[in-house]
Amino acid sequence: MGNVISCFLPGTEFDRAAQGLLGAAARLASACQVPHVALAACVSDTMTEALERHADRVVCIRSGLLSNDHPESCLAAFHAACASLDAQTVLLGQDARSQEMTPRLGYRLGGCSIGDAQSIDMTDGGLSVRRSVYGGKAVAVVRASRTPAVVWIRARAFEPAAERSDSVQTEILDVEISDGIAATQVTGRQEESRTGVRLEDAPVIVSGGRGLGGPEPFEELKKLAGVMKAEVAASRAACDAGWVPPGLQVGQTGKKVAPELYLAIAISGASQHLMGITDARVIAAINTDAEAPIFRHCQFGLVDDWKNVVGPLTERIASLLQ
Amino acid sequence: METATREVYWNISHHWVMYVLLVPTMAVALYGVWRHVQRWRAGKPVVRFDRPVMRLKRLIRFGLLQISLWRDPLTGLLHAMLFWGFITLTAATTVVMIHEDLNIPLMQGRFYLYFQSLFVDVLGLLAIVGTLLAGLQRWVLRPRRLVFSGEASCLLLLVFTILVTGYLLEGWRIAVTDDPWGHWSPVGRVVADVSAAFVSDAGLRTAHVVVWWFHLVLVFGFIAWAPYTKMRHVLTAPLNIFTADLDSRAGTLKPLDFETAASFGVNSLEQFTWKELLDLDACTECGRCTDACPAASAGKSLSPRDIILDLQHQLHEADVSVLSAASKAASDPDSGPALPIIDTRPALSPESLWQCTTCAACVEACPVSIEQFPKILDMRRYLVMEEASLPPMLAEAVTSLEQRGHPFRGAQASRTDWTDGLDIPHFRDVEDPEVLLWVGCGGALVDRNQSSTRALARLLQKAGVRFGILGRDETCTGDPARRIGHEFLFDAMARSNVERLESAGVRTVVTSCPHCFHTFRNEYPQFGAHLEVFHYTTYLARLIGEGRLVIDPAVTESITLHDPCYLGRHNGITQAPRDLVGRVTGRPLKEMRQHGAQSFCCGGGGGMSFLEEEADTRVNIERARQVVETGADTVAVACPFCTTMLEDGLGAVSEERSVAVKDIAELLWDSVSSDSSDGDASTDHIDSSDD
Amino acid sequence: MKILVCLKQIPDPEVAPRDFRLDENNLIADPASAGLVTNIFCENALETALQLKEAAGGEITVLTFGPAEAEDVLRKALAVRADHAVHVINPGLLHPGSSGAACVLSAAIRKLGSFDLLMFGREAGDWGEGQTAGLVAEHLGLPFVAFVDSLQTTESGLHIVGQTDSGREELTAAGPVVVSITNSDANVPRIPKTRDIMMAHRRDITTWSLEDIDLTEDLVREAAGSVEVTELFIPEKDTTCEFITGDSADERIDAFARRIVDVIGSI
Ligand SMILES: Cc1cc2nc3c(=O)[nH]c(=O)nc-3n(C[C@H](O)[C@H](O)[C@H](O)COP(=O)(O)OP(=O)(O)OC[C@H]3O[C@@H](n4cnc5c(N)ncnc54)[C@H](O)[C@@H]3O)c2cc1C
Ligand code: SF4
Numbered sequence A: 001m002g003n004v005i006s007c008f009l010p011g012t013e014f015d016r017a018a019q020g021l022l023g024a025a026a027r028l029a030s031a032c033q034v035p036h037v038a039l040a041a042c043v044s045d046t047m048t049e050a051l052e053r054h055a056d057r058v059v060c061i062r063s064g065l066l067s068n069d070h071p072e073s074c075l076a077a078f079h080a081a082c083a084s085l086d087a088q089t090v091l092l093g094q095d096a097r098s099q100e101m102t103p104r105l106g107y108r109l110g111g112c113s114i115g116d117a118q119s120i121d122m123t124d125g126g127l128s129v130r131r132s133v134y135g136g137k138a139v140a141v142v143r144a145s146r147t148p149a150v151v152w153i154r155a156r157a158f159e160p161a162a163e164r165s166d167s168v169q170t171e172i173l174d175v176e177i178s179d180g181i182a183a184t185q186v187t188g189r190q191e192e193s194r195t196g197v198r199l200e201d202a203p204v205i206v207s208g209g210r211g212l213g214g215p216e217p218f219e220e221l222k223k224l225a226g227v228m229k230a231e232v233a234a235s236r237a238a239c240d241a242g243w244v245p246p247g248l249q250v251g252q253t254g255k256k257v258a259p260e261l262y263l264a265i266a267i268s269g270a271s272q273h274l275m276g277i278t279d280a281r282v283i284a285a286i287n288t289d290a291e292a293p294i295f296r297h298c299q300f301g302l303v304d305d306w307k308n309v310v311g312p313l314t315e316r317i318a319s320l321l322q
Numbered sequence B: 001m002e003t004a005t006r007e008v009y010w011n012i013s014h015h016w017v018m019y020v021l022l023v024p025t026m027a028v029a030l031y032g033v034w035r036h037v038q039r040w041r042a043g044k045p046v047v048r049f050d051r052p053v054m055r056l057k058r059l060i061r062f063g064l065l066q067i068s069l070w071r072d073p074l075t076g077l078l079h080a081m082l083f084w085g086f087i088t089l090t091a092a093t094t095v096v097m098i099h100e101d102l103n104i105p106l107m108q109g110r111f112y113l114y115f116q117s118l119f120v121d122v123l124g125l126l127a128i129v130g131t132l133l134a135g136l137q138r139w140v141l142r143p144r145r146l147v148f149s150g151e152a153s154c155l156l157l158l159v160f161t162i163l164v165t166g167y168l169l170e171g172w173r174i175a176v177t178d179d180p181w182g183h184w185s186p187v188g189r190v191v192a193d194v195s196a197a198f199v200s201d202a203g204l205r206t207a208h209v210v211v212w213w214f215h216l217v218l219v220f221g222f223i224a225w226a227p228y229t230k231m232r233h234v235l236t237a238p239l240n241i242f243t244a245d246l247d248s249r250a251g252t253l254k255p256l257d258f259e260t261a262a263s264f265g266v267n268s269l270e271q272f273t274w275k276e277l278l279d280l281d282a283c284t285e286c287g288r289c290t291d292a293c294p295a296a297s298a299g300k301s302l303s304p305r306d307i308i309l310d311l312q313h314q315l316h317e318a319d320v321s322v323l324s325a326a327s328k329a330a331s332d333p334d335s336g337p338a339l340p341i342i343d344t345r346p347a348l349s350p351e352s353l354w355q356c357t358t359c360a361a362c363v364e365a366c367p368v369s370i371e372q373f374p375k376i377l378d379m380r381r382y383l384v385m386e387e388a389s390l391p392p393m394l395a396e397a398v399t400s401l402e403q404r405g406h407p408f409r410g411a412q413a414s415r416t417d418w419t420d421g422l423d424i425p426h427f428r429d430v431e432d433p434e435v436l437l438w439v440g441c442g443g444a445l446v447d448r449n450q451s452s453t454r455a456l457a458r459l460l461q462k463a464g465v466r467f468g469i470l471g472r473d474e475t476c477t478g479d480p481a482r483r484i485g486h487e488f489l490f491d492a493m494a495r496s497n498v499e500r501l502e503s504a505g506v507r508t509v510v511t512s513c514p515h516c517f518h519t520f521r522n523e524y525p526q527f528g529a530h531l532e533v534f535h536y537t538t539y540l541a542r543l544i545g546e547g548r549l550v551i552d553p554a555v556t557e558s559i560t561l562h563d564p565c566y567l568g569r570h571n572g573i574t575q576a577p578r579d580l581v582g583r584v585t586g587r588p589l590k591e592m593r594q595h596g597a598q599s600f601c602c603g604g605g606g607g608m609s610f611l612e613e614e615a616d617t618r619v620n621i622e623r624a625r626q627v628v629e630t631g632a633d634t635v636a637v638a639c640p641f642c643t644t645m646l647e648d649g650l651g652a653v654s655e656e657r658s659v660a661v662k663d664i665a666e667l668l669w670d671s672v673s674s675d676s677s678d679g680d681a682s683t684d685h686i687d688s689s690d691d
Numbered sequence C: 001m002k003i004l005v006c007l008k009q010i011p012d013p014e015v016a017p018r019d020f021r022l023d024e025n026n027l028i029a030d031p032a033s034a035g036l037v038t039n040i041f042c043e044n045a046l047e048t049a050l051q052l053k054e055a056a057g058g059e060i061t062v063l064t065f066g067p068a069e070a071e072d073v074l075r076k077a078l079a080v081r082a083d084h085a086v087h088v089i090n091p092g093l094l095h096p097g098s099s100g101a102a103c104v105l106s107a108a109i110r111k112l113g114s115f116d117l118l119m120f121g122r123e124a125g126d127w128g129e130g131q132t133a134g135l136v137a138e139h140l141g142l143p144f145v146a147f148v149d150s151l152q153t154t155e156s157g158l159h160i161v162g163q164t165d166s167g168r169e170e171l172t173a174a175g176p177v178v179v180s181i182t183n184s185d186a187n188v189p190r191i192p193k194t195r196d197i198m199m200a201h202r203r204d205i206t207t208w209s210l211e212d213i214d215l216t217e218d219l220v221r222e223a224a225g226s227v228e229v230t231e232l233f234i235p236e237k238d239t240t241c242e243f244i245t246g247d248s249a250d251e252r253i254d255a256f257a258r259r260i261v262d263v264i265g266s267i
């Protein structure tokens, strides 16, 4: 039957994504009645401790060459470890390195690989994965007919696993890596500050329009965005007025964004603006005008003056997220 | 009584010297003219001397009567004074020559008195007033449109001096000879009386000799210099008016033969036709084009006048031999332009070229039939097709046209979204169809315009018109591609559309968009289309005329009308929209400052609605202000692009006053009477299937 | 430098949602419902390749695996001055998937000889799997870097900049390397010059069948079969706006906040 293995690459922290990955792996393992092995390399002690409270087994890879600066050695190490752990399903998170490794690990393990899973299920024929295709216009269910299936999942979209009362002991696995190690070398890394996340990549966006009436209200929007972990964007009218820089403009002649949530505040929803948010999963709006076109594209909306709403809303969301 | 006449040279001896001087004068002048002709001849061939009668008529209208000058009364007046003054003085001088040199005694009797004396005298005075007005305009009023060059000032002073010295000479002659017919030259008479009061006969005689020669030198100097200055327009303007394009309105762009064209578009002087080069030399520097240009008015860098003048300077600096060699050489596309123009001077910067909305206001305004924006288009073609360099937003529009047959990147609507609940059949399913309703991308894919399109379709249904649409089979006419300068893409789109319409058996098309209308009507014939084309405003006006549609004046708000450039200026349709608006209000509308053929662009033509404009120089805001100025509650429009541009512009000036934007079809639908012929009958035999 | 760029033809991702339909029998997008275009990230890859070639010289070969119509993506690539084009004809496999495609592409690449740089789009706008590049790297035994947005040649080899979750990462590769390209403001695809479009139609395209690259339909089918598509459907999208109601402003704001937190929580 083999194990369900969740992979935590060097540097992984115990964040929402890691929790989702553990949850997905734990549920899959229990559905298949096989052990869930958390496999990690070069992670912090807190991370290891967290893993120990969530998995049936925790295996930590040890190897002289291994670090996040060696993509090829990282792959080789995880491959060697998975191979020795009798993998049935290998799950990875949605970080860039995990995405990069998924197909290669699948290939090396002689199994198959699937990316961007929104839900996973074990069926008689094998692991069944649900994922959205054709730019979100359709949903596909695909089945892995060769094992092990190596899958990276939209980890943040999965329920975290419940913490166990007992915790297991981390096992150390020494692996020997030799081939192709020096083929590429990481020579530098730049971290961009949180506010530097590109709008195109932002999972949540709070966007303001002409109805805000000036630059100051955008400060309030920033506070709201802060509690929502969101980026701030704007309509052209607001950019033009000089309230925010032009780089924040969303729409036909601005950025095209694809957040999970787009909250439009005091934006009418001109078609040129809407063209920039076609790919948003959920659109919500606050506008005084119930007839504003934006509402025709919203899942939910609030007809009210932003002045009455934004402040209390910020507090409410902050306390709900506590 | 003696026959009225006068002695020609009277006080002047050695007047043969004049003939000697005339030789170098004419030589210099003719050399100047010849050089111009040489340069024009380097242009590509085009037939422009056919149909002389039609051309002559044009020449009389625009050259002699100068009808387009009168739009600015001051300029119209001063130019007419100068123009007729000069014509008369030249005629008078010719009469003198015939009389004296050919010994044909013309200068006598009534003719001498009425024409040669009185008429010439008065017209000369008017010419002086003309120069004074011109001076007033140039040095006091200083309208932005003029070019303030030393040359222009010199010319004005020169002409003024020539005229004034002419009167001095006449007056002194009258005074000294005590001319019995002197009072037939009233100005001369006054000069005579005033001079005689202060100076003795002898003094006047001496002064006369000196001033006579001075006057002669000035006149000859003027003649010799004129071809090298803007005064060349005395010759080039009539020629240019005479050789204008008779077949198409300026907005009708020419197709390209991609197999044989040496260059796709123009970036070298010799790639223009001789007529286009002549255009450059016909410019009078009057600046009317830039004055009328919406982009320039909104504060952008584009100036059609400066484009013409910069091209002209480029032409004059070009070595004639290089120019003709370049025009003879079979150009090798890889060798680059021989006499490059784009970006060589400020007005020719790509930035400016990408501001033109192709509204044709410049062409409409030009008194000497220069075609400014087709040259802009030629240069855009070069940028797009030879260099693939165009603003990213326009590149996206082009890519979208190519890949999905519409220019709106990211459009969410489908071509048939607007038909929801309306039961609009596909053209192929309509039995004995009267018309194809061509919806257009703007009318189908832009949320806001769907309600206009719905209104139009319902009006047609109400009138019982048997019509259908192409639905998902419709693609853009290619208009944006052509105006952006991507002729290659337009060519392909036009061909496939013409073929599609042909095979669908379409004979009559009603378009909701003036751009589609213009393209179908004036440009598709270049690709073999034989279609009867209506813009919906004319078509609805006709339905109303036939009693198929009855409109009650139900609209109470006050309305102004925005004339779309491609309906009004490009196609001369300004009455139908006015009639329709009149129907719904029962009152005359509030006209904007600039309307009809002089309408001011919404800023959306020529692909510009796909570009992001600088916030402080937006054409639509400029137009929105004009809308607000009228005090109307609503601005009626008849074009989906105008609708979006004006809504956006009016939003920006809404602190002044809020004005609604309504498509004429929407206004009509609100006012349609139940007496209209019953539209439901028409659906009886229309298959309602619509994919 | 010898550069290979793999290109994929896909149904236009910008087709209006209401026009988009599925072929339920074959579990693919209805070919009639959307036009065919080159996958945008493949175009980004080609643009990056063109810029690299302009900076450092070299030769670009473009390769596609697809049905006869896919020739179009090669013509477009030739129009922006790719040097060679190779088309491996898909004999009618509906779901080659990443593994099938990787199997075919790597066989074709082996036949083409060696390359210094092999470029792919980070994922395709249709199935969005993002697996092919990594799989080809494995087939060929080459190193792989994903989400690359700029490349430069240096003395020590290729200088590669990739996007990571929190910023950017710089790598160097001494030998041949496979990269997947993501979009950036620097690799927006160019539009071709008209003359080049016309020329592109006259250029030769190398066309291979599976047999030409020592594969058979069965072999590809087997590779492709590692992941099967079992269902494909258009999700119901509820676009009617639910207006948040409540007796007091506080109540409404509370309800609104809860809805927002629901969505954020699911990310
Ligand atoms: C060629 C072209 C390209 C364009 N490209 C873009 C683009 O890329 N992006 C873009 O955004 N726009 C673009 N536009 C502009 C677009 O047409 C609209 O003008 C613009 O989006 C309007 O911005 P807005 O919604 O902020 O302003 P408005 O349309 O003025 O809407 C303001 C809204 O705020 C609401 N409001 C007012 N007061 C309050 C309050 N106190 N509380 C709550 N709500 C309130 C009003 O009801 C109204 O709905 C483009 C336009 C053109 C012509
Ligand atoms: S066509 Fe219109 S926008 Fe273009 S130069 Fe002439 S007046 Fe200006």
Ligand code: SF4
Binding pocket: B282, B283, B284, B285, B286, B287, B288, B289, B290, B304, B305, B308, B365, B366, B367, B368, B369, B370, B372
């Ligand atoms: S082009 Fe025509 S309108 Fe413009 S400045 Fe010259 S003469 Fe005047």
